[in-house]
Amino acid sequence: MSLTATGQRILLSDVHLSYASQSVLRGLALHVDAGEIYALLGGNGAGKSTTMSTLLGFVRPDSGTVLVAGHDPAAEPEKAREQVAYVPENVALYEHLTARENAAYLLALAGRHPVPDAIDGAFEATGLQAAAWSKRLAGFSKGMRQKVAIAIALLREVPVLLLDEPSSGLDPRATADFNKLVHDVARKGAAVLMVTHDLLSAADIADRIGFLESGRIVDEACAQGEERFDVRELHRKFAREVAAA
Numbered sequence: 091m092s093l094t095a096t097g098q099r100i101l102l103s104d105v106h107l108s109y110a111s112q113s114v115l116r117g118l119a120l121h122v123d124a125g126e127i128y129a130l131l132g133g134n135g136a137g138k139s140t141t142m143s144t145l146l147g148f149v150r151p152d153s154g155t156v157l158v159a160g161h162d163p164a165a166e167p168e169k170a171r172e173q174v175a176y177v178p179e180n181v182a183l184y185e186h187l188t189a190r191e192n193a194a195y196l197l198a199l200a201g202r203h204p205v206p207d208a209i210d211g212a213f214e215a216t217g218l219q220a221a222a223w224s225k226r227l228a229g230f231s232k233g234m235r236q237k238v239a240i241a242i243a244l245l246r247e248v249p250v251l252l253l254d255e256p257s258s259g260l261d262p263r264a265t266a267d268f269n270k271l272v273h274d275v276a277r278k279g280a281a282v283l284m285v286t287h288d289l290l291s292a293a294d295i296a297d298r299i300g301f302l303e304s305g306r307i308v309d310e311a312c313a314q315g316e317e318r319f320d321v322r323e324l325h326r327k328f329a330r331e332v333a334a335a
């Protein structure tokens with residue numbers, strides 16, 4: 091599937107999931123279309139990571155529909171994961187390999203064999219300094235690691251990008267760079283779902299923001315033209331949802 095295809099890429103509909111006797115997802119419903127960035131905000135324990143695990147096929151919901159690029163991750167985990175690039179909070183790469191070697195190796199595992207120029211082109215697109223391309227990962231900052239991970243995602247041309255707390259631990263400059271990069275990936279047609287506590291980043295790049303409380307979306311805000319979001323209003327909502335949880 092190409093990054094330019096249109097349509098719904100992530101779908102969660104009336105999803106329920108419990109761990110033992112604890113009900114964690116309780117009728118969760120959201121969708122993300124091609125080219126759209128959806129930020130999922132929620133307090134601790136609201137179910138954000140569980141939502142990600144569900145989309146990655148690590149946990150199976152008790153009921154409801156989950157589709158990633160048309161595949162049910164619990165029933166067809168490999169097919170679903172082929173369509174997804176997942177950037178966890180702390181990107182796991184091979185420390186003793188260079189950035190170029192990491193990209194070539196991880197892409198080969200995914201069945202891709204881009205020419206070296208394509209890898210360099212993807213690094214350039216992410217803003218990773220050229221001096222770092224042939225350096226070992228040991229010593230890379232969190233922001234640099236994220237750029238390597240996003241470059242790999244670009245080269246895989248997957249239609250779905252999942253980001254877990256992408257801005258935690260990044261300074262404001264690195265956050266702004268990362269947000270621009272994610273924005274560019276979405277404008278090429280990927281559906282992006284990010285879970286975050288970072289309201290400002292969400293307001294900066296999301297097209298829609300969903301507030302997750304006790305396993306369901308209790309409020310949703312859409313970007314409105316040039317003004318985008320009313321950050322004060324978002325902050326009030328977020329504080330209210332967290333206090334109510």
Ligand SMILES: Nc1ncnc2c1ncn2[C@@H]1O[C@H](COP(=O)(O)OP(=O)(O)OP(=O)(O)O)[C@@H](O)[C@H]1O
Pocket residue numbers: 109114132133134135136137138139140141
């Ligand atoms: N594997 C598991 N087994 C049992 N309970 C779990 C498991 N994973 C999560 N939970 C529980 O499910 C609830 C939701 O957890 P989850 O990690 O999805 O929330 P979160 O919104 O990502 O929270 P945080 O912001 O703190 O990371 C929590 O009460 C958590 O303790």
